[in-house]
Amino acid sequence: MPPTDASKPVLEARKVSKRFTLHGPGQYGKEVHALEPVTLALHPGRITALVGESGSGKSTLARLLALAHPPTSGEIRLDGERIAAARTARGKRAYYRQVQMVFQDPFSSLSPVHRVRHILGRPLQLHGGAQDKAARERQTVELLERVNLTPADQFIDKFPHELSGGQRQRVAIARALAARPRVLLGDEPVSMLDVSIRLDILNLLGSLRDDGLAILYITHDIAGARYFADEIKVLYAGQLVESGPGEELVRDPRHPYTRLLVESAPDPDRIAPPPDPDGDDAPPGEPPSLVDPPGGCRFHPRCPLAVPQCATTFPPRTHLSAKRWVHCWSHDAGVPQIPQADPVPHTDCPVPHTDRPVPHKDKDNSP
Amino acid sequence: MSHVPERYEDELLSEEPLSDELLSDELLSGELLSVEGLSVDYFDRAEPVHAVRDVRLGVRRGETLGVVGESGCGKSTLVTALTRLERPPAVITAGSALYRPREGEPVDLLRADERQLSALRWRHLAIVFQSAMNALNPVHRLGAQFVDVLRAQRGLSKKEAQERAGELLGLVGIPADRLRAYPHELSGGMRQRATIALALACEPELVVMDEPTTAVDVVMQRQILKQIGKLQAEFGFSVVFVTHDLSLLIEIADRIAVMYAGRVVEVGPARQLYENPAHPYTAALRNAFPPLRGPRRPLTGIPGSPPGLRHPPAGCAFHPRCASRFAPCDTEEPELLPAGAGEAACHLPTHADAPRTEEAPDATD
Numbered sequence: 001m002p003p004t005d006a007s008k009p010v011l012e013a014r015k016v017s018k019r020f021t022l023h024g025p026g027q028y029g030k031e032v033h034a035l036e037p038v039t040l041a042l043h044p045g046r047i048t049a050l051v052g053e054s055g056s057g058k059s060t061l062a063r064l065l066a067l068a069h070p071p072t073s074g075e076i077r078l079d080g081e082r083i084a085a086a087r088t089a090r091g092k093r094a095y096y097r098q099v100q101m102v103f104q105d106p107f108s109s110l111s112p113v114h115r116v117r118h119i120l121g122r123p124l125q126l127h128g129g130a131q132d133k134a135a136r137e138r139q140t141v142e143l144l145e146r147v148n149l150t151p152a153d154q155f156i157d158k159f160p161h162e163l164s165g166g167q168r169q170r171v172a173i174a175r176a177l178a179a180r181p182r183v184l185l186g187d188e189p190v191s192m193l194d195v196s197i198r199l200d201i202l203n204l205l206g207s208l209r210d211d212g213l214a215i216l217y218i219t220h221d222i223a224g225a226r227y228f229a230d231e232i233k234v235l236y237a238g239q240l241v242e243s244g245p246g247e248e249l250v251r252d253p254r255h256p257y258t259r260l261l262v263e264s265a266p267d268p269d270r271i272a273p274p275p276d277p278d279g280d281d282a283p284p285g286e287p288p289s290l291v292d293p294p295g296g297c298r299f300h301p302r303c304p305l306a307v308p309q310c311a312t313t314f315p316p317r318t319h320l321s322a323k324r325w326v327h328c329w330s331h332d333a334g335v336p337q338i339p340q341a342d343p344v345p346h347t348d349c350p351v352p353h354t355d356r357p358v359p360h361k362d363k364d365n366s367p
Numbered sequence: 368m369s370h371v372p373e374r375y376e377d378e379l380l381s382e383e384p385l386s387d388e389l390l391s392d393e394l395l396s397g398e399l400l401s402v403e404g405l406s407v408d409y410f411d412r413a414e415p416v417h418a419v420r421d422v423r424l425g426v427r428r429g430e431t432l433g434v435v436g437e438s439g440c441g442k443s444t445l446v447t448a449l450t451r452l453e454r455p456p457a458v459i460t461a462g463s464a465l466y467r468p469r470e471g472e473p474v475d476l477l478r479a480d481e482r483q484l485s486a487l488r489w490r491h492l493a494i495v496f497q498s499a500m501n502a503l504n505p506v507h508r509l510g511a512q513f514v515d516v517l518r519a520q521r522g523l524s525k526k527e528a529q530e531r532a533g534e535l536l537g538l539v540g541i542p543a544d545r546l547r548a549y550p551h552e553l554s555g556g557m558r559q560r561a562t563i564a565l566a567l568a569c570e571p572e573l574v575v576m577d578e579p580t581t582a583v584d585v586v587m588q589r590q591i592l593k594q595i596g597k598l599q600a601e602f603g604f605s606v607v608f609v610t611h612d613l614s615l616l617i618e619i620a621d622r623i624a625v626m627y628a629g630r631v632v633e634v635g636p637a638r639q640l641y642e643n644p645a646h647p648y649t650a651a652l653r654n655a656f657p658p659l660r661g662p663r664r665p666l667t668g669i670p671g672s673p674p675g676l677r678h679p680p681a682g683c684a685f686h687p688r689c690a691s692r693f694a695p696c697d698t699e700e701p702e703l704l705p706a707g708a709g710e711a712a713c714h715l716p717t718h719a720d721a722p723r724t725e726e727a728p729d730a731t732d
């Protein structure tokens with residue numbers, strides 16, 4: 001594994017955008033503006049959460065980072081080196097030795113006809129340099145132990161359908177780790193799992209982060225993102241609108257869309273009904289069409305704070321602090337605090353949890 | 368803590384003590400639906416799946432009752448049996464479900480015949496499923512589907528039905544001009560809201576919703592929940608809301624029933640379940656949700672996974688995953704007994720051999 005310098009990003013998207021051309025009758029030549037130029041950097045030992053509603057382009061960004069699609073514009077950089085769309089199998093393999101992806105659905109992402117031994121042994125052989133059988137077996141066991149599937153010999157001969165959802169997702173993560181990547185791209189890795197199992201996987205991602213992995217964690221769950229991610233980035237209709245340390249961003253969201261997201265999240269400690277930005281009767285609108293997206297800030301048709309220039313010009317980035325920025329013309333307009341009750345003291349919490357210090361300066365946020 | 372349901376407390380204080388019999392009569396008359404001893408098995412192989420086991424549950428008038436539990440614990444089986452939409456190989460093997468309409472005689476839904484049931488559908492019982500596509504007919508315009516139901520069930524004229532359809536869609540935030548749309552022309556969130564409006568078209572007394580918002584994202588979910596709340600305030604129906612999201616239920620439900628391995632293991636006021644859960648599973652479930660605010664305490668999942676229901680574990684089905692288990696847990700099945708203002712099926716508060724602590728039970732130490 002190449003040396004990791006926590007202050008330098010491992011993987012970067014620089015102004016990457018993506019348009020999909022539609023085919024089909026009546027749509028010929030139309031384009032989906034799925035992602036506007038987005039810049040994002042993943043650092044060793046850091047979990048970056050990407051949140052946003054359905055269709056906002058989260059998976060598209062992850063796929064661009066995984067080289068599954070070529071970007072329409074912009075570039076992907078690994079260790080500062082531009083990746084010339086790795087078209088050859090060899091180029092891709094070299095890339096996937098560094099960058100691995102975990103998908104939402106552990107049911108369909110694992111081949112049903114192979115045992116765990118094969119599912120993990122194969123990438124070990126391809127990427128891990130485990131050529132002989134004994135080495136492969138040993139490394140397979142290590143992987144299973146790393147994702148807490150222990151004792152390993154109880155799992156190694158199982159087929160995916162013989163495992164629970166959480167166990168399957170661990171196998172999927174173990175498979176991603178087989179290449180000993182430096183970057184893990186998780187596209188909603190826990191959304192399909194039961195809460196009781198989710199935490200295990202998230203704690204596992206946390207410990208991989210502590211071991212120096214750079215992790216992109218895509219999720220709908222902003223409460224979970226606050227918990228497990230070092231920073232949260234908010235994507236709305238293909239535009240990154242806000243970024244900052246999770247705690248701060250949830251406590252004091254500055255983009256009206258982030259605020260809507262936070263206010264909509266289930267929160268047992270909330271006492272007042274969530275404020276409705278559009279008054280009592282109007283629902284807060286629908287996500288915009290990406291074939292014919294609204295101009296300027298794409299949130300403006302739904303935005304309670306919109307001013308005329310919102311419809312014409314995408315707002316520039318405003319840095320609120322070293323680690324926080326927002327794209328909103330009205331970012332300093334009245335920010336109502338959400339009323340909340342004191343959180344219920346939980347009885348199981350003998351260990352005070354301190355925020356894990358982020359071991360590096362944040363430098364990635366300039367466009 | 369008192370063992371008397373909250374809402375009767377002041378009656379008890381202000382008047383002469385009621386006898387147990389009167390109390391339970393009074394309690395039952397507040398219930399729109401009283402389920403007793405309900406069991407449902409799937410006879411798909413020689414050894415059936417015991418998906419719902421001896422469930423007792425009451426739905427009070429006008430309340431929102433949440434039903435929560437992990438995937439496969441029997442939530443959908445329970446509500447499909449209650450609404451008599453169970454399909455083979457599901458078989459209701461025992462129990463009763465007494466439905467007490469505002470007008471007319473009580474009916475045991477589990478013994479009602481097809482004729483009685485079809486008289487109850489729409490005007491008494493309505494159901495919303497997770498997949499809105501199943502409820503809306505893809506080849507008919509939205510408006511036509513509303514009009515059909517309103518004419519057949521409420522005897523409205525075509526014109527009246529059209530007007531009412533527009534109003535109903537308006538209630539869930541869909542402009543009346545979308546009446547002419549086909550279901551596939553609506554967004555997923557709109558379709559789901561249209562399904563809810565359709566379920567409410569005949570002003571039923573009981574609306575059962577099985578994960579109505581699981582497939583939509585949080586902003587849309589909030590929007591739908593708000594509409595449901597508004598409609599409930601207007602029409603006064605009771606809601607049974609099924610989900611796996613306990614943190615959501617604590618916010619929106621009056622009472623919550625927690626299911627584990629086919630049984631109701633705890634039921635009680637939402638706040639109580641959050642602040643003072645009596646069953647270790649409820650506590651563990653609560654502690655598994657990262658809270659949106661407050662200090663970040665370490666979170667633990669629940670070790671192991673939910674049991675298969677062909678051979679549920681003996682004793683308390685939760686015992687293999689329970690950190691509080693003690694001697695009787697793996698052999699004696701705990702009954703649903705009063706706990707605070709609700710009920711819980713756990714040996715901990717009641718069993719003679721239970722370790723006595725003042726601490727709340729917790730499966731996650």
Ligand SMILES: Nc1ncnc2c1ncn2[C@@H]1O[C@H](COP(=O)(O)OP(=O)(O)OP(=O)(O)O)[C@@H](O)[C@H]1O
Nearest residue numbers: 020032034052053054055056057058059060061290
């Ligand atoms: N191959 C494709 N062809 C055309 N449009 C596409 C394609 N892939 C994605 N899109 C569109 O691009 C937009 C962004 O989709 P994407 O899957 O990235 O969203 P997402 O944020 O991951 O949503 P979700 O939360 O539902 O997973 C959507 O409007 C989607 O319909």
Ligand SMILES: Nc1ncnc2c1ncn2[C@@H]1O[C@H](COP(=O)(O)OP(=O)(O)OP(=O)(O)O)[C@@H](O)[C@H]1O
Nearest residue numbers: 409411416418437438439440441442443444445676
């Ligand atoms: N048609 C069927 N044949 C056999 N077993 C079934 C059938 N349908 C459901 N089951 C089993 O019955 C149990 C209860 O299923 P049910 O669908 O009621 O769970 P649920 O709590 O609604 O889960 P989810 O949260 O995943 O919707 C599960 O163990 C399931 O595997």
Ligand code: SF4
Nearest residue numbers: 683686689696713714
């Ligand atoms: S203490 Fe016993 S009865 Fe209570 S939940 Fe745990 S195992 Fe079940």
Ligand SMILES: [Mg+2]
Nearest residue numbers: 058059060187
């Ligand atoms: Mg996606």
Ligand SMILES: [Mg+2]
Nearest residue numbers: 442443444577
């Ligand atoms: Mg279900």
